[in-house]
Amino acid sequence: MPSQELVILVPLAIKSVIGSLRGCIEQAAGVSLRPVHDLNPAIAERVFSGRRGDIGLSNPQYVRQLTDAGYVDRAAHRAFGRVRLAVARQHGAGGPVVTGTEEIVALLTSAQSIGYTGAGTSGRTFLGVLGRLGLVANVGPRCRPMGGGAPVLAVAAGEIEFAVVPLTTILGSPGVEPAAIFPDELDTHIDMSVFVTRTAAPEAMAVLDFLTSPELDAQLAANGVSRFTLG
Incomplete structure (x- = not known):
């Protein structure tokens, strides 16, 4: 198992989806992931409060609040998936x-x-x-x-x-x-994007790249997640 451990903040809505991908993410990015599961609003609150989170997924509006406050670089915020x-x-x-x-x-x-x-x-x-x-x-x-x-x-x-x-x-x-x-x-779909915090190790960007790769699209769709574009 890789020595570098990263904390990934995962919404409860996609706990099973990210859980099924965890082994592939760790292998592709060369890191070990420690998932923390919570509701979408609480994930942003966790970062705002200074608690550790290297990679996270949440609703785009919350991630934009984090970027505006300087916790996330705009280049490290990408669309992940839409859930009905x-x-x-x-x-x-x-x-x-x-x-x-x-x-x-x-x-x-x-x-x-x-x-x-x-x-x-x-x-x-x-x-x-x-x-x-x-x-x-x-x-x-x-x-x-x-x-x-x-x-x-x-x-x-x-x-x-x-x-x-x-x-x-x-x-x-x-x-x-x-x-x-x-x-x-x-208009009841729930969008979630993925972000890397400014304090994360460089390996976190490899996790972001993996989660936003088109190669995952079919697997995500089979689990109820479709891709979308950030507005």
Whole structure:
């Protein structure tokens, strides 16, 4: 194992995706990675607070805050991937995976209970689309804010009916399956970019190069992540 260890800050939404790539990253970059998992907003807060993080992934708006404050060089910030918002149900529940706006409205309206990540980007995105669809009064009372990772665990255990979380979370979690995937027209996708902090060792740039290589595109797509371009 390489002697150089780098801390990589990974959003919970793509924990399983980065976990599956870890061995390949370490081999390609010649470093050992120590993952730290958290919600997207907390990753930026960790860097702002001065805690160690050599490479990180988070929503572009948070990374731009880090670059504006001098924690990240602009050349060390690149697009990583886009994840769709989705609805999880208990594995084996059966039925189609709906992708139309009217179908999703019907699904949410008929739900007995819906969990979402209260402090995460996906949770804010979900509450935003409820407002745009005019569903706050009807669906809101049956929605439950929960901690990171808790909504899918509750669905798998049969404690709640649905969880609204990133598609990657559903695909990487046992005991759940997709019931719905939000369409592009609802503008609920979650973008994540990758960055290297100014205090990181030079090897960190090799990790950034690996994670943004086109050679990963097909593997990422199979795990619910599509590429995008930073605006």
